[in-house]
Structures are given as C-alpha cells and as structure tokens.
Amino acid sequence: MHKVELSYLLTPQRGKNTLIRNPLMDLLHAVREQGSISKAAKALDLSYRHVWGALKGWEQTLGRTLIVWDKGQRARLTEFGEKLLWAERQAQARLAPQIEALRGDIERAFSTAFDDNAHVLTLYASHDAALSALRDQASPRGLHLDIRFMGSVDAIAALNAGRCMMAGFHTLDQPESRSVTAQTYRNLLKPGLHKLIGFAHRTQGLIVAKNNPLRITGIADLARPGVRYVNRAEGTGTRVLLDELLGRAGVAASRIHGYQSQEPSHTAVAQAIASGAADAGLGIETAAREKGLDFVPLAEERYHLVCLKSELPTPQVQALIKELQSREWQTTLEELPGYSGKLAHSGKVLSLRTTLPWWTYRKEKPGKNPL
Structure with a gap:
C-alpha cells in the first residue's frame, strides 16, 4: 500500500478551492x-x-x-x-x-511570523523549571521562546557556533576562580564578546524518597553502602555542581554507587527516585515536589542567560529583558519551590568579570614600553 504525505502553500489569500490539492x-x-x-x-x-x-x-x-x-x-x-x-x-x-x-x-x-509585534527567541539551555514557566508566561505577550534543553556546556557551545541566540547555564552563587565551575566555563565565555543577563536564583540539593528513609543529609552520605545515586550527563551544569561539591567534601566519585548512571533532566532524576530505581540524585526542589519527594538543600545557584554582546540591542533580546523585569515574572519566581525572585537580578545586564570572576589580565609594569 502506498503512503500519503501532506504539504501546504503560503499565499496572500485563499483560493476558491480550499481542498487539499494533489x-x-x-x-x-x-x-x-x-x-x-x-x-x-x-x-x-x-x-x-x-x-x-x-x-x-x-x-x-x-x-x-x-x-x-x-x-x-x-x-x-x-x-x-x-x-x-x-x-x-x-x-x-x-x-x-x-x-x-x-x-x-x-x-x-x-x-506570528507576519506579526511585527511578535518575537521568537531561540534559546538552548540547561534544564530549568523557571524557563518553562517563563515560556508559558511570555507567549501570550508576543514573546515566543523556542527552547531546547541540553547540558550547560553544550548550550554555550551552540551559542558560540551560531545555532541559537541565547544560552542558559547555572553556577554556584559565589564561584571560586579555581573551581571546577571555573575550569568548565572559563574558555567558553569571553568578556567583551558575551553579555550575561540575570534570570533566576535557585537552590539545588538532593532529591530523596518521601520522608527520607535513608536519612541522607549531605553529599558525604552518597558514599554510604547501600545508597544508590542517579547522576546527570557529563557537560550538564548539575554534573559540574556535583563534582564541585564532591571535591569540597573530599569524596571520590568512585565511591558513589550509580555515579556513571545518567538521566536527561531534573524531572527524570526525580522519576527514577519515585519509581524506586535510585535513592538520591542532585536536582532542583521543584522536580522533587512535583513527584511528592523530599528535598535536602545543598547549594545556592544563579541561573544565567548569556548572549553575544552584538545581540543585546535586538528586538527579541530587549523583549526578553522587559519580560524578566516585569512584576509578573517576579511573582512567578517567588511561587516556584526553591526559587527566589528577590535574589535573581532578573533582566539585569551583568558584568561577566564581576559575576564570574575567573579572568585575570597581566598589567604592564610602569615605564615599560609595549612593543
């Protein structure tokens, strides 16, 4: 039997015959x-x-x-x-x-394509509940976010390759210059080329079973015998955060049962724990609450949006900034479990060097003539 494929035409007005033509x-x-x-x-x-x-x-x-x-x-x-x-x-x-x-x-x-007041912004980003909420809120106002969720590293790489207009990634609230986070993102971002836009402040922690039957209270508990961990993929911001926290706690990744397992999102991590396939996984509180699970807070994070400096004046980016600065967005953030609107700096264009102080430049000595 032969199969059918449908196609369509774009025309200024409909013809008299409105049937599907072949x-x-x-x-x-x-x-x-x-x-x-x-x-x-x-x-x-x-x-x-x-x-x-x-x-x-x-x-x-x-x-x-x-x-x-x-x-x-x-x-x-x-x-x-x-x-x-x-x-x-x-x-x-x-x-x-x-x-x-x-x-x-x-x-x-x-x-939408023919509406001059509507804008579409392509955004590759680390998985985040607030981004999904922003997409739903902004769409009726004419700002359509074309979001593709992926690891933070891949998202910034896509931005640098020109495959999207903006990328989303997250770091610890106070990242250190010699941290795993700095090593991961330093070479991907360049002062003068990229611009940060404040988006959200959130808490990451361990998603555990309801009532926390294994009494997991910190990162060191992941190395206890019998605790099954579910990880995120290499290159995701949450995987970077886990390695950061393990280093601070002096816990080797090899001691964690399940470190090599991978799930594609915070929601998938929560589902693995809800189904009994794992006992703990690093993620956001929203994902835990949606599945009726408990949450052990561990770290405060800033979720950043980044674009090329040259894209900052474009209508799409300016529409996004306006939306992020709105009172409605602040209210939305405050209502999400584990998020803070007051600490988010939403819609503010931030200094890359100040927010992520990883770059140092050698200063010329007084009296030395540069070549």
Missing part, C-alpha cells in the same frame, strides 16, 4: 474532462511535455497505468486512474471539517 489528481481530472493530453495541459496552463512526463513519472512511481494511450482516440483514464479520483473525492468529502480545522491551526501558527 498534482496527480489535478492531472487526472484535467485529462478526463478535456479528453486529451494537449487540452489538459492548456487547461492547467502547463506544457504538453510537462504533463506527459509527469503522468509517465507517476505511473512509474505507483507501478500502475493511469492513461489509455491509444493514438487517434480520445485520452481516457484506466480503471485504476478512475479509482484514484473516486478515492480522493471520498477522502476530501469525509475529512473536510478536519482539513479546515488543520488549515486554520496552521494559519494561526504562521500569523
């Missing part, structure tokens, strides 16, 4: 009505060669004969050709309401 059916209908290939071509405003070649091509594709090609006689459809036209009429009549609804949905979706 070029083969148009050719067959014209041949049947006109009685010859040449007259069918003229009716369709196409060349004889084009129509003849198209019909032959369709016959080869379908493996069936469509036209009776007797010279000197009126061209007519084969029984298979007639059945194709009949089947198409039946489908069009039966599916007309659904076709009209689908057309309306597509037109409404494309109306």
Whole structure:
C-alpha cells in the first residue's frame, strides 16, 4: 500500500478551492474532462511535455497505468486512474471539517511570523523549571521562546557556533576562580564578546524518597553502602555542581554507587527516585515536589542567560529583558519551590568579570614600553 504525505502553500489569500490539492489528481481530472493530453495541459496552463512526463513519472512511481494511450482516440483514464479520483473525492468529502480545522491551526501558527509585534527567541539551555514557566508566561505577550534543553556546556557551545541566540547555564552563587565551575566555563565565555543577563536564583540539593528513609543529609552520605545515586550527563551544569561539591567534601566519585548512571533532566532524576530505581540524585526542589519527594538543600545557584554582546540591542533580546523585569515574572519566581525572585537580578545586564570572576589580565609594569 502506498503512503500519503501532506504539504501546504503560503499565499496572500485563499483560493476558491480550499481542498487539499494533489498534482496527480489535478492531472487526472484535467485529462478526463478535456479528453486529451494537449487540452489538459492548456487547461492547467502547463506544457504538453510537462504533463506527459509527469503522468509517465507517476505511473512509474505507483507501478500502475493511469492513461489509455491509444493514438487517434480520445485520452481516457484506466480503471485504476478512475479509482484514484473516486478515492480522493471520498477522502476530501469525509475529512473536510478536519482539513479546515488543520488549515486554520496552521494559519494561526504562521500569523506570528507576519506579526511585527511578535518575537521568537531561540534559546538552548540547561534544564530549568523557571524557563518553562517563563515560556508559558511570555507567549501570550508576543514573546515566543523556542527552547531546547541540553547540558550547560553544550548550550554555550551552540551559542558560540551560531545555532541559537541565547544560552542558559547555572553556577554556584559565589564561584571560586579555581573551581571546577571555573575550569568548565572559563574558555567558553569571553568578556567583551558575551553579555550575561540575570534570570533566576535557585537552590539545588538532593532529591530523596518521601520522608527520607535513608536519612541522607549531605553529599558525604552518597558514599554510604547501600545508597544508590542517579547522576546527570557529563557537560550538564548539575554534573559540574556535583563534582564541585564532591571535591569540597573530599569524596571520590568512585565511591558513589550509580555515579556513571545518567538521566536527561531534573524531572527524570526525580522519576527514577519515585519509581524506586535510585535513592538520591542532585536536582532542583521543584522536580522533587512535583513527584511528592523530599528535598535536602545543598547549594545556592544563579541561573544565567548569556548572549553575544552584538545581540543585546535586538528586538527579541530587549523583549526578553522587559519580560524578566516585569512584576509578573517576579511573582512567578517567588511561587516556584526553591526559587527566589528577590535574589535573581532578573533582566539585569551583568558584568561577566564581576559575576564570574575567573579572568585575570597581566598589567604592564610602569615605564615599560609595549612593543
């Protein structure tokens, strides 16, 4: 059985015939009505060669004969050709309401592209509940966030490669210049090239089973016998944070059962714990509460948005900044478990060197003439 593929056209206005069009059916209908290939071509405003070649091509594709090609006689459809036209009429009549609804949905979706007051911003970012909330809040106001969740490192790399306009990543509230975080992000971000925009302040901690039956209270407890950990993928901000906390606690990753396991998001980590597949995993409080789990806070984080300095004046970025500075967004942040609107600096353009003090530059000695 042959399969069906649908396509559509963008036009200034709808034509009189609003059915889903198929070029083969148009050719067959014209041949049947006109009685010859040449007259069918003229009716369709196409060349004889084009129509003849198209019909032959369709016959080869379908493996069936469509036209009776007797010279000197009126061209007519084969029984298979007639059945194709009949089947198409039946489908069009039966599916007309659904076709009209689908057309309306597509037109409404494309109306955004023709609305000068609407903006679409591509954002690759580390998984975050607040970003999902921002997307829902901003859309009715004309700012549509095209978000793709991935690891923080991959998100910034995508920004630097030009695959997105903005990236989202997170760091400890007070990152140290020699920390794992600094080693991870220092070479990806450059003062003068990138600009940070404040977004959210959140708490990361250990997601554990309801009522915390294993009495897990800190990072060192992950090395206890019998505790099964579920990790995030290498390159994610949460994986970077875990390695940072393990280093501070003096706990080797090799001592943690499940360190090599990976889940793609905070929600997936919480689900693994809720299902009993693991006992603990590092994540955000929102994910824990959604699954009815307990949460052991460990670290305060800032979630940053970053774009190229050259993109800062664009309408998309300015619309995002305006949304982040709104009172409605501050309220939304405060209502999310584990987030703080007051500490977020949402919508503020921040100094890269001040916020992430990892870069040092050698100063010239007095009296020394530079080459």
